[in-house]
Amino acid sequence: EVQLVESGGGLVQPGGSLRLSCAASGFTFSSYDMHWVRQATGKGLEWVSAIGTAGDTYYPGSVKGRFTISRENAKNSLYLQMNSLRAGDTAVYYCARFTATPGYGMDVWGQGTTVTVSS
Amino acid sequence: EIVLTQSPGTLSLSPGERATLSCRASQSVSSSYLAWYQQKPGQAPRLLIYGASSRATGIPDRFSGSGSGTDFTLTISRLEPEDFAVYYCQQYGSSQYTFGQGTKLEIK
Numbered sequence: 001e002v003q004l005v006e007s008g009g010g011l012v013q014p015g016g017s018l019r020l021s022c023a024a025s026g027f028t029f030s031s032y033d034m035h036w037v038r039q040a041t042g043k044g045l046e047w048v049s050a051i052g053t054a055g056d057t058y059y060p061g062s063v064k065g066r067f068t069i070s071r072e073n074a075k076n077s078l079y080l081q082m083n084s085l086r087a088g089d090t091a092v093y094y095c096a097r098f099t100a101t102p103g104y105g106m107d108v109w110g111q112g113t114t115v116t117v118s119s
Numbered sequence: 120e121i122v123l124t125q126s127p128g129t130l131s132l133s134p135g136e137r138a139t140l141s142c143r144a145s146q147s148v149s150s151s152y153l154a155w156y157q158q159k160p161g162q163a164p165r166l167l168i169y170g171a172s173s174r175a176t177g178i179p180d181r182f183s184g185s186g187s188g189t190d191f192t193l194t195i196s197r198l199e200p201e202d203f204a205v206y207y208c209q210q211y212g213s214s215q216y217t218f219g220q221g222t223k224l225e226i227k
């Protein structure tokens with residue numbers, strides 16, 4: 001079964017750091033671009049970061065310089081290192097597989113892990 | 120950054136009716152990189168449509184997508200009870216990905 005399972009969420013103080021993990025199974029992890037997408041309570045989806053199969057990384061302006069996406073193909077794992085956290089980073093964080101075959105889209109999602117930034 | 124604007128914000132319809140959801144981009148988007156997702160409460164999003172008009176695996180044929188350039192549409196031909204959810208469009212361009220703000224499809 002194709003599956004993504006996130007972990008590492010929790011409560012952190014403003015200015016603190018947190019590292020999220022996403023464990024992939026059921027597919028050849030190294031062959032896919034991977035993404036992080038977040039959703040604040042009652043709000044819409046916000047793209048957070050992407051990493052290509054070659055390790056190239058991409059971020060929106062809202063997290064660039066604070067968040068770092070990485071992958072460890074040998075462990076079928078995706079990570080998101082989050083530094084200088086703000087209240088506005090509070091959300092459910094999803095990891096998602098990005099497919100280009102037969103078309104472009106995020107076709108597999110995890111169940112999400114909750115990050116709360118509060119003092 | 121390309122901004123996607125979805126309308127309406129909320130759509131109230133009854134089962135059996137036709138739903139038409141709009142997604143407008145602030146600049147032209149390649150159709151290959153326009154996708155639609157469905158999200159139900161407490162669940163992760165699910166890919167419905169990729170390439171603006173192709174259904175993802177397992178998606179019923181009552182769902183269809185169309186459009187090009189800056190205007191895209193998701194149509195649900197006859198609403199089933201399980202279709203009431205929030206729908207998001209999403210685009211990829213210049214190594215940036217953006218989502219629309221969503222359309223909530225609710226039972227009338």
